[in-house]
Amino acid sequence: MTSLDPTQTDAWAALVRHRDALAGTQIRSLFESDPDRFTRFSHTQGGLTVDLSKQRVTVETVSLLLDLAAAMNVEDRRAQMFAGETINITENRAALHVALRDSSGRSYMADGVDVAPGIAATRDRIAEFAQSVIDGSCTGHTGQSFDRVVNIGIGGSDLGPRCVVTALGTHCGIHADFVATVDGNALNDVLSVADPARTLFIVCSKSFSTQETKTNADAAKRWLTGVLGADAVAAHFVAVSANPDEAAAFGIPQDNVFPMWDWVGGRYSLWSAIGLAVAVGCGQDAFDRLLTGAHAMDQHFESAPLDQNLPVLAGLINVWNRNFWDCPVLVVQPYDHRLRLLPMHLQQLVMESNGKGVTGSSDAVSHAVAPVVFGGSGSESQHSFMQLIHQSPMVVPVEFIVSLNGQNDPNRDKIFANTLAQSEALMNGLPAEEISQESGENLAAHKSCPGNRPSSTILLDSLSPETLGALLVFYEHRTFVEGTLWGLNSFDQWGVELGKHLASGLLSDIAAGHARAGQDSSTAGLLAAYLAQ
Numbered sequence: 001m002t003s004l005d006p007t008q009t010d011a012w013a014a015l016v017r018h019r020d021a022l023a024g025t026q027i028r029s030l031f032e033s034d035p036d037r038f039t040r041f042s043h044t045q046g047g048l049t050v051d052l053s054k055q056r057v058t059v060e061t062v063s064l065l066l067d068l069a070a071a072m073n074v075e076d077r078r079a080q081m082f083a084g085e086t087i088n089i090t091e092n093r094a095a096l097h098v099a100l101r102d103s104s105g106r107s108y109m110a111d112g113v114d115v116a117p118g119i120a121a122t123r124d125r126i127a128e129f130a131q132s133v134i135d136g137s138c139t140g141h142t143g144q145s146f147d148r149v150v151n152i153g154i155g156g157s158d159l160g161p162r163c164v165v166t167a168l169g170t171h172c173g174i175h176a177d178f179v180a181t182v183d184g185n186a187l188n189d190v191l192s193v194a195d196p197a198r199t200l201f202i203v204c205s206k207s208f209s210t211q212e213t214k215t216n217a218d219a220a221k222r223w224l225t226g227v228l229g230a231d232a233v234a235a236h237f238v239a240v241s242a243n244p245d246e247a248a249a250f251g252i253p254q255d256n257v258f259p260m261w262d263w264v265g266g267r268y269s270l271w272s273a274i275g276l277a278v279a280v281g282c283g284q285d286a287f288d289r290l291l292t293g294a295h296a297m298d299q300h301f302e303s304a305p306l307d308q309n310l311p312v313l314a315g316l317i318n319v320w321n322r323n324f325w326d327c328p329v330l331v332v333q334p335y336d337h338r339l340r341l342l343p344m345h346l347q348q349l350v351m352e353s354n355g356k357g358v359t360g361s362s363d364a365v366s367h368a369v370a371p372v373v374f375g376g377s378g379s380e381s382q383h384s385f386m387q388l389i390h391q392s393p394m395v396v397p398v399e400f401i402v403s404l405n406g407q408n409d410p411n412r413d414k415i416f417a418n419t420l421a422q423s424e425a426l427m428n429g430l431p432a433e434e435i436s437q438e439s440g441e442n443l444a445a446h447k448s449c450p451g452n453r454p455s456s457t458i459l460l461d462s463l464s465p466e467t468l469g470a471l472l473v474f475y476e477h478r479t480f481v482e483g484t485l486w487g488l489n490s491f492d493q494w495g496v497e498l499g500k501h502l503a504s505g506l507l508s509d510i511a512a513g514h515a516r517a518g519q520d521s522s523t524a525g526l527l528a529a530y531l532a533q
């Protein structure tokens, strides 16, 4: 991949000049001078309205950012992704997750092979299996139907499906649990309330070599066979993996293994059989509708001109905040209890994709890359970290997500009012002069808020499988756009490997009962404390 340095483009230089010209501008004053600002900077697609009007942007800003998109070949890169070209150059792979959401019959080529038939066949298997678990025709070793599914996986083999199941809820009579951490307490918590005869385990691991997942799967197998005997494994374990041999070595029959493909990155894999827990927990219909909404956003991203393209515009604005206004953090605030795990999913998506130190052509990056993403349920965050966002000198852009139709929430007016209050407060602030001086008090400096803090608001028509699919894909493509603007390969994650490697060395040290010669005194001292207990 030859990758341009965005900072060397004319568009970048123009944006620097433009930033300087805008430095004294208050966002609220942009509303005063343009009564149509909300309409101008809001875009609706697939049940989502993305309001970018409270960002520090003008028509000229967007135009200059679009010049940057042109300079960094966003359109070509988009076409390469949909064409199945080897855009994940360090792993020599395509990144073809868009194919997983398309049931139109279109061909998607990876390495000269059409992957669409394999995807369609797997979707049929998922549907058939999920239905049989839900209707009770698929039973456990003792002939009883399942009442619980336990997804064992980590990273992309956990966060996506966990986020979706939490958002959509389980309504088919099968309780869904997720176990990711290697800390055995998590699995024990689940097993302590599970009935072995009625529990189905889905072991999700693209590689089938991940320590956490293998450890938990082994422990679950011991728990199950301890009660039901060794023969029970085949009826209670299925796997999703691109490494069926390892799944077989674990004892899962070939017929119970759902395929994964190397052209699907872990954090983009929810749409494959990694979403099996969604199909079983929320129902196959919900899973299908999730994919339908996801595909609609793919179509929009693939075909809409860049100046009307939601993931492109939102990605450009994130780069504007990150690189031109030096905002190192992005807060995501779902004002919807059901979306409370979305920030965790986005942390992996954004930071594992674009938290890189070199460009696609192996040069050190000369600019900031992905922000630190964090967030949580909006209502609760107001009473914890939002203090810093309102008053600390560091400017942190915020992204609010809220549904127009709160469905069963009796307090939806309060949720909606609080969402808008936060974005208004961030933008308008509170000048010290407007604070009344009560007798004996002189707290104006403490109570005032600087304002002029950018935010976006994403309105969902309602939280449905379709809008959730569209929302998650909006984020995937926005991340890809940002990575392209930064000249990165957004589809590898080499940085996580070093810690994995060191952990296995330290496990050997623990087994040996002593630190290795040459270990730093901190690591050796901490290890000695552990070994001394």
Ligand code: F6P
Binding pocket: 154, 155, 156, 157, 204, 205, 206, 207, 208, 209, 210, 213, 266, 267, 352, 493, 496
């Ligand atoms: O360690 C990071 C990572 O490779 C993620 O990218 C991935 O989602 C996760 O581990 C789990 O990997 P696997 O599905 O192969 O177990």
